[in-house]
Amino acid sequence: MPRVIVFDVNETLLDMRALDPLFTRIFGVVSARQAWFNQALQSAFVTTITGEYVNFTRIWATALEMTAARYGTPLSADDCAAVLDGMRALTPHADVPAALERLRAAGLRLAALTNSTEEVAIAQLTNAGIAHFFENIFSADIVRRLKPAPEPYEYAATRLHVPIGRIRMVAAHAWDIAGALHAGCAAAFVARPGMVLDPLVPRPDVIGTDMAEVVDHILAIDCSG
C-alpha cells in the first residue's frame, strides 16, 4: 500500500511573502510579518499545552494585536481584516503545482492537513488554484487540538482509512515534522529559505531544498508498495 501524502498548507504550499507589502504598510518594517507569524505559533502552542483550545483565525487576530502592541503601532479593524483576508488569498510557491501534478500522475493519494480552520483552508487552497489535487482538506480545528499535538495527524489517518504509518506529512516547519513523527507518521521536510530542522527531533527520511526535490524522493520511496 503506497503512502498517502499529506501537506501542511501555510508556508509549505502557500507563499506568505504576498503579505509583505501589507505588513510593511501597517508596521513600517517587513520583518513584522515573520514576528506576527511566530507570535501566532507561540500562542497556538501555549493554548495546546494548557488545553485551552482556540481556533487559528482567532489566534492570527490576537497575535496581530500583540505584534501591534509590541511595535507600538496603531492597528485598525481594517488592518486586521486585511491580514485575515490576505491569508485567504495567498498564491502557491512556484514549485508547488508541478510537484502536486507529478505525485497525482504517479497515482498517489494527496491530502492537506492544516491548523487553519476548515472554512479558511478550503478558501485558501481554492483561491490558490490547487484544491483539486487533494482528496481531502483536513483542519485540526475539527479535533480541537492543533498540530504538533498527535490528534490532528491521527484524525487525518482515520479519515483517509490508512494506518498512521502510511501517512507522509510534508511540511516546511520543524515543529510539524516533530509532531508528525511523534504521532507515528513518516515525514518530509521542505527546507525553504530560512527553514531548518530541529536537532532535537529525529531526521525524516525525506529532506529536499524545494518541493521538486522532495517529490523526487517521495516518488522513489513511496510509490513502491
Added chain:
Amino acid sequence: MPRVIVFDVNETLLDMRALDPLFTRIFGVVSARQAWFNQALQSAFVTTITGEYVNFTRIWATALEMTAARYGTPLSADDCAAVLDGMRALTPHADVPAALERLRAAGLRLAALTNSTEEVAIAQLTNAGIAHFFENIFSADIVRRLKPAPEPYEYAATRLHVPIGRIRMVAAHAWDIAGALHAGCAAAFVARPGMVLDPLVPRPDVIGTDMAEVVDHILAIDCSG
C-alpha cells in the same frame, strides 16, 4: 495566609541584553539574540506538546545551531560555549534588587521557578547576587515538564507547602502567565519593553510596567490575608 511570590528568572529577573555583543559578534546582527531565544521557546513548547522532554541547556544549544543554520553563519563550539556561559553570568534588571528587598522586608516568602536546569538556575541567581532573596530555587527540570505545562507550578506549590492558589507567579512572558493561571496560581505580569500579554489568556490582577510597579500592587494585595 499571604501568597508566596514565585519569580520567573530569564528576562523577568535577569537582563539578557548582556548577550547582545556576543550575538552581534557571532551573527553580525543584534536581532539574532531574540531570534535564538524565540527558537529555544518554540523548541521547548514542541517538546512539551509531544512529551519528548529535553533539558533547557540542550534546548539553548540546539536552538543556537538552528539560528546559525537559518542565518547561514558558521558556529564554533567556542561560540556555543560562550552563549551558554553568558547565560550563567547575566545581571539583574536594574529594578530587581530593590523590589526583592521590599517584598522580603514586608515579610513575604519569595522563590524562583525557571525552565533553566537547577544547576544553571542556582549559578545564574548566585552570579547575579540575588540568590539569597529566595527560600527555594525550583527548576522545571525536576519534573521533566517545562512551563507553561502545569506540573512545574504544581511542584513549586507542593515544595512550598501551600495550596497552588497561594502562589503568585511573576513573569515578563505571556506564556508563563498563561501557564500559571491555568495551573491555578495567581500571576503578575511585568510589561518590560517589548513584552505584551496575550488577549487569549485571562488578565492577571497584577500588571506593572516594571518590577517596582508590580511590587506596589503585590504589597497592596498579597500582604493582607
